Amino acid sequence: MKSIIQFPAKLLTPLREYLQHQQMKLMKSKSELKREDPFADSLRVDDNADIGKEAAEQFGHQRSEALRLEVDKMLINIRKTLTKIKIGKYGLCEKCGYLIDTDRLAINPTAEMCMNCQKKAATVRRPATKIKPKKPSGQKL
């Protein structure tokens, strides 16, 4: 008996189709965001633009930039997941290699790590707000 548990194709096929569909939708909204970006407007004139308009454009640019980054992240996740399906590694934790809880995958099909590893990663990633000063172990010279 193989110890590696794999998801049956019966489950993976609809998932792959769902992800491919999501991928298409995201790529579409990405190009829409690009069009919305005031900085992408070829008719934009830099000179003599009034400050209010300039600020609005700046804000619009930052907003669409942030959204595009978000979309990019999702696209990367989807691509990664699709690759995993292809090579038969879908649902395996990237850290420990164990199968990710199916309940977790049902909520987040592009999850990369199991609950335990995700928790650990989140604690590590959280920036330290205070650096504890090291107590000198003694003033021996």
Ligand SMILES: [Zn+2]
């Ligand atoms: Zn894990």
